[in-house]
Amino acid sequence: MGIIGKQDRNALETVARLVDWLESVGRVPLLDQRLSPHIDRPAERFCPRDLLAARCDLALVVGGDGTLLAAARVMAPRGVPILGINQGRLGFMVDVPPDAFEAPISAVLAGQHLTESRLLLSARVISAHGEVGPLLAINDVVIRNQASIRMLEFDTWLGEQFISQHRADGLIVSSPTGSTAYALSSGGPVMHPSLEAISLVPICPHTLSDRPLVVAADRPIKIRLGGGTGTLATVTCDGQSHEALRPGDELIVERAAFRMQLIHAAGYDYFNVLRNKLHWGRGPN
Template sequence: MQRFPTIGVVAKRDDAISDTLAALLAYLRAQDVTVHTDAGCAALMPERLQACTAEQLRACSLVIVIGGDGTLLHAGRALAPAGVPILGINQGRLGFMVDVAPDEMIASVAEVLAGSFHEEQRIMLSARVEREDATVKRMVAVNDLVIRNQAAIRMIEFETALDDGFISTHRADGIIIATPTGSTAYALSGGGPIIHPGVNAVALVPICPHALSDRPVVVSADREIRVRLKDGPRVRAVCTADGQQNDALEAEDTLCITRAEKPLRLVHPPSYNYFEVLRTKLHWGRDRV
């Protein structure tokens, strides 16, 4: 029995990936699988492809993403609630999450279809914005949720809490709430720690804090994190999910963050090694000598 009988393909809308997309589709069509292509694929090959529905993608047994990390983040937020595993083909710049190189694509996909692969589950964040005892917005994130001031060169003041326990009052440009996946993204640039994907934790990383003692802290992902904006006439903040979804915040709003019910399921070739990715992509550490 075919392990992945229905495969979705999600592509970044970039003409530079057309050849990679064509090669993948030709290979998949030669296998005993049903293939669904998203709107990005259809835009690159309008004469050959039709865009499938979001429901069809969520019903796939595997989705292959061709693009950069941003393409995978977008697909991850949409597909993780349905429990769909994702395999990433790197056609972006860094390719930290889309770890299969185009010249290794066919061999890697063949291994995955044959049942030889490594799957990992990455925790995601679920957030809601509470305003005057009502929930006014909801969002999910693979990498991080970022609260920052919309005004240029101006700090915001906010409080953080873990469940009902007060953590601190902060004056900073904002704060990054990062998953282990996001710990190697914006949070790392902000001085946060690298957290292994297998750790059930979340990092709170203040952005350019006023106090030198206001350092990043790592907390359990099983607890609720609460970030409340302090009142003030000049409060114009925004919350961003994965750098892609933005929602405005008002004074006294509280962002309540928990671990999402469903994790992101990532599929890797059997040779995948997280620390090798750190060394080769981020130039962290050193190779054996």
């Protein structure tokens, strides 16, 4: 197995305890190269993330959802399942408590766990200069105006079917996993992670009737940017990779050819996560 950790004091302390405990039960994990300045182990135990993905059959990720997203970019293409230990703020996907990880991880290693196979997004930018991509997104692909506060103009298609013209600050194309992230704060729906669906969520649309739309993931989504020559937009995948989009350019977003394998300890309940993280059914503090 491999261990990836967020680069902050609390997460690194948890990583150190995790490594000690795993070794005490006869497991010798590989470690992300970025942990080498902080964890005192032989050099051969550390390797870059791409090599870590090639050599391990389970990735333990210590951090928040952002840390897990970064790890999944490397692990998902190789089919390596991921188990998250929550050392972040919200933690929708990292559900193992950092102060009591021994029992859940022991259960996982004994085969007592749930595996979710989650849909991922693949994006390509097509312009007169060629094609950029594919770009991987676990949560979402977002178009925003790069240079000003002016609205963007863009058209959308599902496969060969035209959807609509839009004027908005941008557009979020979200996977079910990303539906509780930026898309949710922009008025999009919560989608169960087992759905084979994608949501299109306009950001501050000019027309009040331009509402979020959920579509089946069996056809690609095409977005063509309009506007004048001064328009310049940015395509962002999970807030971690960026590409320029100019008038006439097209963004193609579709279901990725591979999926993210997310491990949960037995007893995991998605709706319990929503109740706890979104404070459903609770009164004021």
